[in-house]
Amino acid sequence: MAGEKILVVDDEQSMTQFLGIVLRKEGYQVVTVNSGREALDKVKAETFDAVISDIKMPGMDGIQVLQEIKKHDSNIPVVLMTAYASQQSAIDAVNLGAFQYLLKNAKNDEIKLVVRNALEMRRVRSENQFLKRELKRGHEEKAIIGSSEEMTRVFKMVDKVADSEATILIQGDSGTGKELIAREIHYRSRRANGPFVSINCGAIPRDLLESNLFGHVKGSFTGAVKDSPGLFQVAESGTFVLDEVGEMPLATQVKLLRALQEREIIPVGGTQPVKIDCRLVAATNVDLEKEVAEGRFRADLFFRLNVIPLRMPALRQRRDDIPLLVDHFLKRHARGGTCKVVTKEAMELLMKYDWPGNVRELENVMERAMILDEGGSIGPEDLPDKIRFGHSQKGSLVIDSPNMTLDELEKEYILKVLNYTRWQKKRSSELLGINASTLYRKLINYGIEKPAGTRDEGDDIMSDSGEAAA
Numbered sequence: 001m002a003g004e005k006i007l008v009v010d011d012e013q014s015m016t017q018f019l020g021i022v023l024r025k026e027g028y029q030v031v032t033v034n035s036g037r038e039a040l041d042k043v044k045a046e047t048f049d050a051v052i053s054d055i056k057m058p059g060m061d062g063i064q065v066l067q068e069i070k071k072h073d074s075n076i077p078v079v080l081m082t083a084y085a086s087q088q089s090a091i092d093a094v095n096l097g098a099f100q101y102l103l104k105n106a107k108n109d110e111i112k113l114v115v116r117n118a119l120e121m122r123r124v125r126s127e128n129q130f131l132k133r134e135l136k137r138g139h140e141e142k143a144i145i146g147s148s149e150e151m152t153r154v155f156k157m158v159d160k161v162a163d164s165e166a167t168i169l170i171q172g173d174s175g176t177g178k179e180l181i182a183r184e185i186h187y188r189s190r191r192a193n194g195p196f197v198s199i200n201c202g203a204i205p206r207d208l209l210e211s212n213l214f215g216h217v218k219g220s221f222t223g224a225v226k227d228s229p230g231l232f233q234v235a236e237s238g239t240f241v242l243d244e245v246g247e248m249p250l251a252t253q254v255k256l257l258r259a260l261q262e263r264e265i266i267p268v269g270g271t272q273p274v275k276i277d278c279r280l281v282a283a284t285n286v287d288l289e290k291e292v293a294e295g296r297f298r299a300d301l302f303f304r305l306n307v308i309p310l311r312m313p314a315l316r317q318r319r320d321d322i323p324l325l326v327d328h329f330l331k332r333h334a335r336g337g338t339c340k341v342v343t344k345e346a347m348e349l350l351m352k353y354d355w356p357g358n359v360r361e362l363e364n365v366m367e368r369a370m371i372l373d374e375g376g377s378i379g380p381e382d383l384p385d386k387i388r389f390g391h392s393q394k395g396s397l398v399i400d401s402p403n404m405t406l407d408e409l410e411k412e413y414i415l416k417v418l419n420y421t422r423w424q425k426k427r428s429s430e431l432l433g434i435n436a437s438t439l440y441r442k443l444i445n446y447g448i449e450k451p452a453g454t455r456d457e458g459d460d461i462m463s464d465s466g467e468a469a470a
């Protein structure tokens, strides 16, 4: 329990000194500041487990400090101190979310007890959050489905290596579940409480990639207005995934190799090395051995990454898993408690198809089928032509309403998809096979608006304008 970090705020230095002595004796790390402004700057720059603040201070007072801290992180317990036992300020403080208030003439034991309780609450709150996240992860979408021989082999391997520190290279075609497995490895490792950080090396321009990986120092390039840590540092004590590592430029590969050998990085434009402490997982859907043979990937880096190779089987190599996955996706997208079924004919088609896009493709096909199907059972007519007929037959599309124009049909289908995804931009555009900005344009053209009262699912089509880069 010792070592928790506490911020003490009081305009009177004698008070911050006194509390510093009392709390450090208890084994806590204590940071003291003498104004509300400084307190806020500290809270934004570092992580604290609790804050103790005077109420009456010139400039920003304790109540304002409390409110601002709650905005920043509602989980930090804030204890407010007051010189007088005024009933009103105590009630105000607690109403505004203070953990407790403390009289300035309180005995040392009382101070220690209040702090210990505050820290205990902090611990319980963050544990609860962690458990909730885990539950969500476990029961919602992150379950990894598969009972085929090939997947059993993957699971056994994950069991064996998750808790080691060794670097893992996950190879497999697109959509086979590489990211899912990387997450699983993290959550089963002793680093599970640390961050899970992933970067897509193929999606980021080269100079940005290096500053993302290693960080940069102020002034090292236009736009570098302050020192910035790299993702290697963000992943400190957790797991760092280099996704699409095969796309990394050769020059960056050299720097990565050095980082892995020395266990330290040098920020772009800097000279001072920074120690790194994270578990590395690399993933790729290109054949890295071939890349090495053809000179596009450094052999020495390949051997560094390929300490433990893990190969994700293509879906067509494990067709036994298809019915399980179908069932999984049906359940996951069940609406209002009713779960659709797949007819025998449709299942036969799904088993026969080759799935070049692997599980991701199956997931998309199932979602589309669930939208198209009006009754409760998904039949061949709800599947794409290439699965139904073995190839695309553009001319065979059956239109229920021959009176509709093409535009009307498109509008209706877009609406159907939006309602299905509860207006999630990214999902909807994926299902429609268009990019998000095209979808946005079509919404404006067709005058489609989000109906009032639609629940916001966190990816609001009318307000979300861009995606994160990494």
Ligand SMILES: Nc1ncnc2c1ncn2[C@@H]1O[C@H](COP(=O)(O)OP(=O)(O)OP(=O)(O)O)[C@@H](O)[C@H]1O
Pocket: 141, 143, 144, 145, 146, 172, 173, 174, 175, 176, 177, 178, 179, 180, 181, 284, 285, 328, 359, 360, 363
């Ligand atoms: N075994 C599985 N069980 C359940 N869902 C899976 C499984 N494998 C993959 N998926 C789902 O398929 C989709 C693609 O998986 P993921 O992103 O892990 O693939 P990937 O191999 O990283 O693909 P890419 O190379 O295109 O990045 C995700 O939505 C994932 O949840």
Ligand SMILES: [Mg+2]
Pocket: 178, 179, 243
């Ligand atoms: Mg991936």
